[in-house]
Structures are given as C-alpha cells and as structure tokens.
Amino acid sequence: MTTIAALVVAAGRGTRFGSVLPKQYAMLAGKPVIRHALDAFTANSQIDVVLAVIHPDDHLEYASATDGAALLPPVHGGSTRQESVKLGLEALAEFKPDFVLVHDGARPIVSNEIIDRVISTLLNGADGVLPVLLIAETLKRIDETGHVTDTVDRTNVTRAQTPQGFKFQKLFDAHQNCSGQSLTDDAAVLEQAGLRVATVAGDPDNIKITEQQDLHTTLQSLMETRIGSGFDVHRFGDGDGVTLGGVFIPMDKSLLGHSDADVMLHAATDAILGALGDGDIGVHFPPTNAEYKGASSDRFLSFAIDRLDQRGGALVHLDITVICEAPKLSPHRDKVQKSIAAIARVPDSRISVKATTTEGLGFTGRKEGIACQAIATIKVPTS
Ligand code: MG
Numbered sequence: 001m002t003t004i005a006a007l008v009v010a011a012g013r014g015t016r017f018g019s020v021l022p023k024q025y026a027m028l029a030g031k032p033v034i035r036h037a038l039d040a041f042t043a044n045s046q047i048d049v050v051l052a053v054i055h056p057d058d059h060l061e062y063a064s065a066t067d068g069a070a071l072l073p074p075v076h077g078g079s080t081r082q083e084s085v086k087l088g089l090e091a092l093a094e095f096k097p098d099f100v101l102v103h104d105g106a107r108p109i110v111s112n113e114i115i116d117r118v119i120s121t122l123l124n125g126a127d128g129v130l131p132v133l134l135i136a137e138t139l140k141r142i143d144e145t146g147h148v149t150d151t152v153d154r155t156n157v158t159r160a161q162t163p164q165g166f167k168f169q170k171l172f173d174a175h176q177n178c179s180g181q182s183l184t185d186d187a188a189v190l191e192q193a194g195l196r197v198a199t200v201a202g203d204p205d206n207i208k209i210t211e212q213q214d215l216h217t218t219l220q221s222l223m224e225t226r227i228g229s230g231f232d233v234h235r236f237g238d239g240d241g242v243t244l245g246g247v248f249i250p251m252d253k254s255l256l257g258h259s260d261a262d263v264m265l266h267a268a269t270d271a272i273l274g275a276l277g278d279g280d281i282g283v284h285f286p287p288t289n290a291e292y293k294g295a296s297s298d299r300f301l302s303f304a305i306d307r308l309d310q311r312g313g314a315l316v317h318l319d320i321t322v323i324c325e326a327p328k329l330s331p332h333r334d335k336v337q338k339s340i341a342a343i344a345r346v347p348d349s350r351i352s353v354k355a356t357t358t359e360g361l362g363f364t365g366r367k368e369g370i371a372c373q374a375i376a377t378i379k380v381p382t383s
Helices: 033-042 056-065 081-095 112-123 168-177 186-192 212-222 263-276 298-310 330-344
Strands: 004-010 049-054 099-104 128-134 139-142 148-152 158-160 164-167 197-201 223-238 241-244 247-250 253-255 314-323 351-356 369-381
Touching (some): 033 049, 033 056, 033 112, 049 081, 081 099, 081 168, 081 186, 099 168, 112 128, 168 186, 186 197, 212 223, 223 263, 247 330, 263 298, 263 330, 298 330
Parallel strands (some): 004 099
Antiparallel strands (some): 099 164, 128 164, 139 148
C-alpha cells in the first residue's frame, strides 16, 4: 500500500504582511489561512498523514486554528524554510511515506484538482513534481534606483507554486546533503541533487498570501453568490397609518400583526435568511413570544444582517416590491429606501424599493391588506 504524507510549512514570520499576527493565522472567510491549507490535505482521500511545521512562538495560534482537525502534532521549524522542511521530513520519517507533498501554509486556496495532479504524476514515476504557471507579463530586471537594466527573456520561464510532490526518500536524502544552504523551494533541493523534476499545471487562484491586499484578493475567490426570496402579507385594521420599511406613512388604516406589521422589513428579513439557508423570521422570533408584541421590525432585519456578518458574508442587493392599492408609495420611496439601507447597514444604492398593484384583483385589490416580496442577493464564503 502506498503512503502519502503532506507537509505544510508555516514557520515563517512574514515581515511584509505588516501585522502582529503572522499571515498564516490571519482570518480568511471565517477561518485562519493555515486552516484552509490544512483542510485541503486532510480532505483529500489519497493523503494519509498531514503534518505542519510551525514557529515555536505560534503554539497557541496553531492550537486554536486547528481545533478538531485530524493532524499529527506540529513540529518546530528552523531559521530558514529549507531547514523547516528538513525538520518536518525527519518527523515524518517514522511513517515511512512513499511520497510527500510539501505546501506553503500561506497558500490557502489549494484545490483538490492540483493535489491530485501532483499525486498522479508521482504515481507515474516522477521523482519530483511541481505545479507551474506561465508568465504573461514581460520581465524587467531593475537596478537599486528602480531603473530598468534589461528585459529578461521569458521563454520557458514559469512561476513555481506548491504543493510540490516528491518520492519521500529522495527528498529526505537531498535535504540531508544540502543542509545549510538557503534554497527557497524543495524542487531546488532536488535539482541540486541532480534529479529531474516534472511539472503540472498550477492554478492562478493558488496565491501565496504575502501582503494584506492578497487576503482581499483571495477572499473573492472563496465567496459564492446566493439569492433568497421572502414574502409577507399583513391585513388592514382600523388606525391612522402603516409602517413600511421603518417609515410611518399616514393613511386611514393600519396593518395588524404581532409586531409593527412592517411587511417590507419582514419580507426583506426572510429573503436574507433564505439566502443564508438559516430558517425564517418565525423561527428566530416566534409570534408566541410576548417580547415581540408591537416590536419595531428594524430589529428583525438587523438580526438577519448580523447572521450574515457572522458567516463572513455581505449583502449585495435587496429588491423589494410592495403590492397594494394604498397607500401610494412613490412620495415616500426615497425615505423608505434610505431607511432600509440604514437598517441593513449598506449604501442606498444596494436597496431597490418598488410598488405595484394587482389591478383591483384579489385581497390587495380589495384593499384588505398589503403584500410584499423581496429578493436578496448576498455573498458568503463557499461552504
Ligand atoms: Mg409579517
């Protein structure tokens, strides 16, 4: 039986990242960068053991980042990346793996496909294999003053990514033999030993987090767009006005309901909860609870936005259509839009407020009540 180990290297300090917390432990779409990387390997069915090499100062961060994950106890790295990998390989030796994949802990978006490409090339007999990307830009060498000295020929030049895969014993021996040098990846260690390294296609999303901006770029590729719908109706009763989108609009009736019967905010709340797959307004605020009697409905929408925040998501757009013969919404449209935007904590441009009638048909046509439908578009981390 073939044994495949993964070694995730996360012992660096990342001085370019400009934060007290090392970049491997920065939060990205609800979990630390390193956890994304580790999860990719523990989730791959061909990989038997996963080991991280960490900085001795990072024990607490690592423990909290990896809570509940199926990993070997971490080992401490050395003063260079090369030294850290060597220490990791020595710790893995007792498992006698046939192959090892070495991955940068600061590359959170490592797809199952790239891992499988590396493994299948190893199974086909390669001593080492490396994912690469072709370079589209022209390469310029510059001097200390930032001026161009020459144009670098980019023919056959590629960018090296990780995970890089190796026959375990070959990489182990090569590291023992070139100890003390400062090679920046493991393919270089194998090259130094005179062994051939094959290449497979890399993945443009598999970026290495180096600066804060990289976190934002990476986040976009981890987000998915979701749509949710909401619908609500409240019946008219005696009164002197209705509350729509948090705005009181005087008329010769009011809306009956357990809360303030704001159909717009109720439909909007359900649309967001729907997009999150997080139940509906009645689940979170049961009408049997006396606390919500007469309650201002902004708390419901605000709650749905909080749930979205907690999931690392954001509201992209709310499109709300009120269906009634009266009141006329158009004189109040701007105020209602601004009110909903304020409750949802987004710019006005992300809220659309529309109104229509049913041409005198049905319960809204008979002026028995107001209906409202809402469509929410949200972004959330892919789960
Ligand atoms: Mg309602």
